[in-house]
Amino acid sequence: AGVVVTASHNPPHDNGYKIYFEDGGQVVSPHAEGIMQSFEDFDLNKLCQPLVDTAAPKKVDETVEQLYLQAVENVVLDPDLIKTHKPRIVYTPIHGTGQVMSIIALEALGVQPILVEAQLPMDPRFPTVKSPNPENAEALTLGLELAKRCDAQAVLATDPDGDRMGAAVRKADGSFQIISGNTIGAALLAHRIEQLKALGWLPKEGSEHAVLVKTFVTSPFQDAIAHSEGLRVVNTLTGFKYIGEKLHRYELALHEKLQAQGRSADSFKDAQSHAQAMIELSNFFVFGGEESYGYLASDAVRDKDANMAVVLFTQLLSHLEAIRQTFDQYLDALYLRHGYYVEGVLNISYEGASGAAKIKRILDSYRNNPPSVMADRKVCKVQDFGREDILDSDGQLVPKQDFYRVELDGGYSYAVRGSGTEPKIKFYLFAHEAVKNTEGLEAAKAQARLELDKLKAQLDTDARRRAGE
Known part of the structure; x- marks a missing residue:
């Protein structure tokens, strides 16, 4: 279990915290109510000293960071494609934590992002923007100016606590288009399904045990794409914690089936064999997202993840460069179909x-x-x-x-x-x-x-x- 203290893309006085449980996802019922009840029952007068020695904070062990970074990089199904077709990307963390992992992840894939230097320093005042929320077009202004000067293919921006990603792409006519969270999710989903089928991770006809997990308020465009490819769609209430809860349930179901067969999850030799076991014994999580610019493509992480989204979008851009297609052309092809x-x-x-x-x-x-x-x-x-x-x-x-x-x-x-x-x-x-x-x-x-x-x-x-x- 753990706590993340964050104001997300809001000023410091809006700081709050997210509580995460043993599965790595945010707490949901009944644990959320249990925590609140324990707090209400506790006599704060008995709290005589801090529970943590704030003078000596400990950093997360480097091995944990490496495991996380590996999980982010593992969503790239064709790393050679990115090495061969390296898209020119402008990246900005908008004064937040994205610079810690997104840049490293891109460089590990052979992509050297063009950085918005003025927005690299972590600063809770967010001095270069009115709001550091990548949902707002204004937050991408400096990135777009740099992209036009550098002839970049796209601008990727992550919010200060690194769980949302916004994007702008160069269209066929040379102008830039800022993409909505719904559209980003639809494009990432379509490309991921295409890749999984091409590599044999998914049957050509799809599977009822391969799922898209999204919120009810996320575009039905994604439902249409998933259904046409033979996937099942699971809709949840608003909040990525409900998507994380689904992944936890799928994991538990897999372990129960494996235990009944006398097998262990450690027996899987690679990610593909794990995916096939999920399809056979539980549900394989293909993609998840919400309209507010949050995406996920791996059950190794249990919350929306901007670092992973940056890598996924880069992979899509490499694919488009390989087939000589712009993002708006790719999107129009999806519209013609759905x-x-x-x-x-x-x-x-x-x-x-x-x-x-x-x-x-x-x-x-x-x-x-x-x-x-x-x-x-x-x-x-x-x-x-x-x-x-x-x-x-x-x-x-x-x-x-x-x-x-x-x-x-x-x-x-x-x-x-x-x-x-x-x-x-x-x-x-x-x-x-x-x-x-x-x-x-x-x-x-x-x-x-x-x-x-x-x-x-x-x-x-x-x-x-x-x-x-």
Whole structure:
């Protein structure tokens, strides 16, 4: 077990901590409630001295760092490809911890990243940006300026505590495009499945025991890719801790089956034999992610990992360079196969006690008076995760939460939840338009964006009405 103290991409006064359990993942129920209860039962007056000698902190042993670095590098399935086709990458840790491992991992693969020198020093004031969150385009400004001067192929940026990665790529016309977290995840997933099948790790037809694990509020584009390749999709509530919990369950199931057969997990000679055993006896984790720029491609790590994401994206760029294709061309090929998907987010902030009451009114109203029409589209289905017993594709009961998924006709949908960390209510919007051919792709993109803007405007009006404004 352990604790990570972090404010992530926020100022130091927002410091909090994440608690990790024995499996390396963040704590979930019932351990989370047990820890809180123990804290509430504890008499703080009895705490006479610090439990740790803060004057003599100990660094993590170098062997542990090497094991972690090896786990990051192991997600590269074709290291020779990267050595042969080295993409020109601008990298920035945005004043955070990414510089400790991301740069080393890239160099170990033979890639020398072009560094944004002004953003290398670790500094909790984040002096070169308004916010060091790679979700925000402004955080990539210095990286983009450098990429244009150096004729780089992409800009990769990790957030200060090294668990999220944002990216911008050079398009076929030479301009740069900042990519959403949903799109990054879809591209990484598609390429990873392609590689795993080419190397024989996955059957050509896929497997019900090869899984994509993602959150409900992450793009259905990823569901479409996984299903078309014969993978099963497991959706979880928001929070990577739920993805980590799944990996722990899959690991336990494997060990139980091996023990029954008189075998040991130490008997696997390599990662491929381990993957095949997971498919035969449990579930093989192919990829996991959430829309907020968090990704994972190995069960050796149990939380979203920006260092791993940097390596994965570099591998994809090498592949694109080898086949002489730009990222936007690769993405369009996926759209032609699966249809065009685009997403949006609506955040409505309400401060203070009165704001909390408004958020509660909105959430309660979805339970007591769900919409029947939204943005001129009929509501086909409303799922209430706070009241309904909803099973995921593993057959496991999804924990209760004031969270709603609303399906509209024509392939559109949205989800509603209160933010777990900020005084706001969040709406996640999903658009999908069928694409018949190359000529129809641009029209589908324009139509989806138009409809998404319309949906966003009507959701905003409806939410404020439900809040009693």
